[in-house]
Amino acid sequence: MRCITLLLAIAAVSIAAVQASPAAVPFASHGRRLPLSVAAGLRSTPAEATSERLKGQYNYDVKWFTQTLDHFRFDTNATFQQRYLISTANWNGYGPMFFYTGNEGDIEWFADNTGFVWEIAAEYNALVVFAEHRYYGQTMPFGDKSFDLDKVGYLTTEQALADFAILIPALKAQLNVPNLPVVAFGGSYGGMLAGWFRLKYPNVVDGAIAASAPIVYFQDLTSTEIFNEIATNDFALTDARCPNIIRDGFSKVDALSKTAAGLQSISKAFKLCGTLQPADYATFIGWLEAGLTYMAMTDYPYASNFLQPMPAWPVDASCKALLSTFAGTSDSVAALNTAVGVYYNYTGQTACNNISSQATSDLGVLGWDYQSCTEMVMPMGSDGIHDMFPAAPWDLKSFNEYCKKRWNVVPRPTWAATSFGGFNITAGSNIVFSNGMLDPWSGGSITQIQSQTLVVVNIPKGAHHLDLRSSNPADPQDVIDARNVERAQISRWISR
């Protein structure tokens, strides 16, 4: 069983959170929870965070808004400070508001990695706002106590949407533009938020670009194994042998893991910083899976160092490297090492691999772990047949046990579909659902057109919300076309 969480760009196994305390490793004997929040992990120290920022690329003011803590109860008037970024650089007083519905991380990181919004802000003379999601980044309602069990309960998707619904009219009032049209943007969980925001508050937002938004990756709506199948298919697109060799590599690793000598051999093959212990085996498998699936998610057409320094088309590079190793050694374990090495050590600078490097206590990870234990339950598993990973079916019972132990909550896996509609959203309007079809998350997203005003743009050669990234000379025509569809829809929405 795996429970994947999202970051702007990333699925990631919640091993990070799981490892934060001994009480939080519930799945050692059941399977693994896929790594997640890699990006959050990368930002685990301020120094790292700063070094990741594309400094000065976009200019904005950082501001704070006094936000209602609980929109759905009235026995408290408590407030907190919500951070948002605002840029009037391109705004002429008439252009629309482009509003990014911040997701599970530092809002500056999203602002820096959502070049599309900035690029078209100039075209539309738009006011740009990026709003931070409560309990992420610096928007901590109770400071460093925010994740105390008696304080974390205000972290819900409904509260976050209400925050946005309150913030936007307040900003419009401040600027004295009550009728300014508003377009929401978001990618990944932020894309889910953007789409749901339009569905739930069409009085506040005129349209939404919901990029790579897996709004149907919930129980009873989507196969729990589709994510891993798509990641597998991505490798097969380069060469059908790759998934088979990877599957064989996992199988041999599993056999090796049964003995001390085998664990030694694994440690050597994967250049681990220490000898793998049986208790860490699930973490190790999660680490391998993360390397492979993150390449699928961020299979961008140009070299990037979004999560890790990676070549253009990393899946292609990984598969080819794997084939090369395998051709030389006939060793599927060595080949698997080569494959994940494109993710973990593309630069060749890594002295040894620390499989718990994702085990940060970054608050973004904590926040998503809580959300995934409450309403954002996105069930994920693998069968090892249609995908290349060790079989690990989704196991709600174990997941519930973990969530009860860690957060003292019982997940409500069907609530999100009831609350937000699941597939049944045709009463909504003015949303573009864009999907990079290489992205494993596309398996739980809206990929078929729903109505004239619920537009789907699939990007065959696109990875996780490629369309929201800055334009790049290497962009395939697919994504250029997709962005033009989005422009056309935005123009329609704001001309009402």
Add this chain to the structure above:
Amino acid sequence: MRCITLLLAIAAVSIAAVQASPAAVPFASHGRRLPLSVAAGLRSTPAEATSERLKGQYNYDVKWFTQTLDHFRFDTNATFQQRYLISTANWNGYGPMFFYTGNEGDIEWFADNTGFVWEIAAEYNALVVFAEHRYYGQTMPFGDKSFDLDKVGYLTTEQALADFAILIPALKAQLNVPNLPVVAFGGSYGGMLAGWFRLKYPNVVDGAIAASAPIVYFQDLTSTEIFNEIATNDFALTDARCPNIIRDGFSKVDALSKTAAGLQSISKAFKLCGTLQPADYATFIGWLEAGLTYMAMTDYPYASNFLQPMPAWPVDASCKALLSTFAGTSDSVAALNTAVGVYYNYTGQTACNNISSQATSDLGVLGWDYQSCTEMVMPMGSDGIHDMFPAAPWDLKSFNEYCKKRWNVVPRPTWAATSFGGFNITAGSNIVFSNGMLDPWSGGSITQIQSQTLVVVNIPKGAHHLDLRSSNPADPQDVIDARNVERAQISRWISR
């Protein structure tokens, strides 16, 4: 200042709740809160409740559903028992579900007084469900402790809508009809709920009949005085002299109230059970206003004993009786007494008038008082110029003070419009807003067509949701036409 609450049929000053405890009479020096929840008052004892029921007119099973206490927090798994009524008598297994979104009162009372749903259930072979709103009727999440300050916080409109959103799929699953179309019905606050339910959960409900639903009776959306203006105009429709005499009557009563002898004289003129005390004067004024406005709200074309035994067209009867008294006496106080007597003593059986007869501790009244102190703030005032009542402008400050003292909450008067859209609902679909134009609540309702799928039906000769009542030989053509529009829309929604 007046703060009106709704019951199925009724606006009513929250004097009842206000009088429940000495702490709850904040407005003696500021003005009055209009009577409300008359119906709830009528049901203040089980015996009365039973005697009001139209026994055996409609048959249903009374059932209970285990409902989630808090849909918006996950740190509790508490549940409560929600009451609902279900009838399969007309259902053929294919016909739609007609679902009444229960409002602030006993659900059986709504079932008994919503004949239209039962009548068309036969036409549509429909399954009929009436769901009780949490904290009303017998649906008390914490029994008789439900209104304790630490327990009442789960009483919100959002929670109630979520209850409905959970209940409907559960019933469909029980009956194994996952794709059954669902139509919501509601009148007054129930109409607001029906409309909002469709706006917020179009995945659960295919369309809604929102009858006499004042969804824009909120701050900054509608004049605070429109309710009293419409009530006044209703009297003027019979004879323009009536409002003037009533206004004069109020004025003379006010002058009399300054002295002990005057209070004696008032007590005699209005046949009060005791001598009016200065401290009860605001209650007395509220009692007079209630009599007049309730006749306007329930100005039905046939004799009814919905709230009180009343003749057909009670406003007309009241105005004519008033004119007759005034013609004989030239005494506007006596005329005012005659006018309200049509409401309070149509049968002539009342030995004396108890102005605190609304001062019940009925839970329905308590519940609405709490809701009106949180998000259902429906500001109401009068200016004594455009209306016939003593001037009493809406006073948010005093209202806030009351709510703080009574419930330890601060009202959020603009939240409902943000949450539910106010006038800005054109992104929604499949709602009929029907309005009896004699009903003072029509002033805060949607009376202009919004789109092809947001249909408005105004009923010039209709009072508060006349269309939802059983058909009657005295029905004006207006309401017959309105019901046919509703049938046509329902047919469209369920044939999708």
